[in-house]
Amino acid sequence: MQEHFVCPYCDAALNRGVLSCRCCGRDLTPVLPLLRRLDTLEERLAAFEKRAEEDRAALAARPAPVAETVDSEPAEAQHAAAPTVPHGTRRRFWVLPFGLVLLLLAYCGVVLWLDLPLWALRLASIAIPFLTGLIYFGIRPRLIAFDIGIAAAFAIFSVVTMNALLGWHDNIPLxxxxxxxxxxxSFYALSIGASMFSGMLLRVTQAALAARGLVSLPELRKGLLAVHGKVPMETLKTIETTILMAGTAISAIAGLVAAILGVK
Structure with a gap:
């Protein structure tokens, strides 16, 4: 404790232990306990400031590489948290020769070996390319012009190969x-390409719905009820895209079936 203190009434310097001020004559007995507590708080505050100053000096004395390590951790963690998908897993190219072989086997079985009705070949020519297009896409599918070219090339190569087999078997022009x-x-090649493209559209639509958690009709209904009549814009766009894609696929398949059955 200090040996002197200041009178709270007239700012006169007084010795420690007096009960009244010699200058203003005021009684100091009521304020002496408060003055003692203020002195104690000042001492504690000074000790706290001294300790804080020592901590700041110790922190400033740390080596610089520690800060670089701390800064580099978020980038590494972010890179690990967002793994990239290999491009090969987006498309399953191995299904193309597999589907082609199945389609050629169906053609040989119906036309060359068993002499079955042509409607069996038409049905196989729609189902096999559709399943091939459905399996063609893998993780995170994205339909681009390259995939449309794949469907067209698959259809053209299939028809050319069938004509080559028929020409070799019956000794007729290619x-x-x-x-x-x-x-x-041309209609036959168009039916194969459109069926494969419809399978691709269905796979892309299913992946887009699954990414938003809409994998079944009950979950879609539950999601709509959860917003109390206020459907988010993203959900509306997803539903609209799904309806358009499904309508396009169904219309294409129905039109192709009708056109193929009308060709003699």
């Missing part, structure tokens, strides 16, 4: 003869 034959071959 190319169709006459406008009717060209029209039938």
């Amino acid at each position: 190319l169709p003869q006459g406008p009717a034959a060209w029209r039938e071959t």
Whole structure:
């Protein structure tokens, strides 16, 4: 404790232990306990400031590489938290030769070996490319112009191979003869390509819905009820895209079936 203190009434310097001020004559007995507590708090505050100053000096004396390590951790953690998907897992190219072989086997079985009705070949020519397009996409599918080219190339190569097999078996020209034959071959290639493209569209739509948690109709209904009549814009866009894609696929398949069955 200090040996002197200041009178709270007249700011006169007084010795420690007096009960009244010699200058203003005021009684100091009521304020002496408060003055003692203020002195104690001042001592504690000074000790706290001294300790804080020592901590700041110790922190400033730390080596610089520690800060660089701390700064580099978030980038590494972010890189680990966002793994990249290999490009090969987006598309399963191995399904293309597999689907082609199945389609050629169906063609040989119906036309060359068993002599079955042509509607069996039409059905196989729609189902096998559709399943091939459905399996074609893997993780995180994204439909681009390259995939449309794949469907067209698959259809053209399939029809050319079938014509080559038929020409080799029956000893006839490879190319169709006459406008009717060209029209039938074109419709047949179009049906194969459109069926495969419909399978691709269905896979992309299913992946887009699954990414938003809409994997079934009950979950879609539950999500709509959770917003109390206020449907988010993203959900509306997803539903609209799904309806458009499904309608396009169904219309394409129905139109192709009707056109194919009408070709003689």
